Amino acid sequence: MNGKNVPDDGSRRVHRPPPVAAALRERLRDTFWFAPTAGLVSVFALWWVLVDLDTWIVTLLKREGAYRELEDLLAFATDARTIVTTVSAAMMTFIGVVFSISLVAVQMASGQLTPRVVRIFVRSRISKLTLTVFLATFAFSLLVLTSYEGGAQPDLRRVTSVPLLQSLLTLLLVGLSLLLFVAYVSSTLRLMQVGPVLDHITRESLRALARQPDGEAEGRVPDPVTARLVHHGRAGVVRDVAVARLVRRARRHGVVLRLVPRAGDFVVPGTPLFTVHGAPAPPARALRRTVAVGVERTPYQDPAFGLRQLADIALRALSPSVHDPTTAVQCLDRIVQFLSAAVTMPLATLHHRDRRGDVRLVRRVPGWTDLVDLAFEEVRGCAADSPQVTRRLLAGLDDLLLLASEERRKPLLRHRALLVEAVERTAPGAVGRAFALHPDRQGIA
Secondary structure, eight states, X not given: OOGGGOOOOSSSOOOOOOOHHHHHHHHHHTOSSHHHHHHHHHHHHXXXXXXXXXXXXXXXXXXXXXXXXXXXXXXXXXXXXXXXHHHHHHHHHHHHHHHHHHHHXXXXXXXXXXXXXXXXXXXXXXXXXXXXXXXXXXXXXXXXXXXXXXXXXXXXXXXXXXXXXXXXXXXXXHHHHHHHHHHHHHHHHHHTSHHHHHHHHHHHHHHHHHHSOOOBOTTOOOSOEEEEEEOXXXXXXXXXXXXXXXXXXXXXXXXXXXXXXXXXXXXXXXXEEEEEXXXXXOOGGGGTTSEEEESSOOXXXXXXXXHHHHHHHHHHHHSTTTOOHHHHHHHHHHHHHHXXXXXXXXXXXXXXXXXXXXXXXXEXXXXXXXXXXXXXXXXXXXXXXXXXXXXXHHHHHHHHHHHSOGGGSHHHHHHHHHHHHHHHHHSOHHXXXXXXXXXXXXXXX
């Protein structure tokens, strides 16, 4: 079948590639330096504007001869100077103490759950906002101190600027810092709990799943392969693909590109990256920086990464050193929630189209069987001697069987049969086996 003329049957939409800004936004969210840096630059620019405004206010009052009002402003600014000086001296110490406690909290969460939850703290908006406001308050207070003119009682006729607006903004930033401190501590304590962490992972995975466009049948690749392109960059995990850019460049060169690795695959130099269909391969520079490779996976174009995290947390909870089956049951709750959303979705090869509706980029995503195996294979192998987990796992499989179509029931039935077989080998006595094999959504209600 020629991929350039794939017919639309009305059951699926003609999908446009995601905007470039979405991928850029996700990359910036994975950094911790961008928001504080932007905040410091903004504070400096704001201080520059306020200096001019304060100078204009003083000039206007002197022109109007309002020296009484100018004296009141100067008295207020002098009183505020004490607060600004105190803030500038104490803010960096405050920042150090707060974020030292936060690093301890992150270490505890990663040790109890999985190291991959550290990414949740890095992407936390409240963490970045708090650090940004703290640093902005410290930097702004230092800048304001340079605006005060010397002398305890400066001559009103020689005063050129009174940092009125600057002092008011400093006080406002101090108040905002205190409010954010309370919100930040509350958010950090919440993320140290199992339930909120699992909920965050699940919601992020569901958003990534919803971003996946509908696909066509697996393996329907357009046109014979005319060229193969290999990876020349550093070794790492495929984090995201610049879909819009690839679609434009494939259209410009009249080809169809097929991305060989999936999001989350580890690639090394020389690994096949693209196959080209329909025309000679575009020059290497045309496809430069279209596939982002990093040191760890992200859920932006990789919904299976969320299942990987949930399974990891469940496996650690079931390990003999931890032995926390209740946490494993909470993970299974979220795994079933994710699979119930994916059970009706067309999981297959994704065909991205240009504005004319022609296929320009083909890339693979995990199929239904892949997701089910990722969710249950390892957890099932460790759950046979924990009745609480086996009962919850059976209830989850039964719920998914009710939602799944006939062709998607097979992997669920396979995992159910393997679980029953493992419990029958492990559980002592017929009564114990019957108890462990009784489906229960709470594990042991």
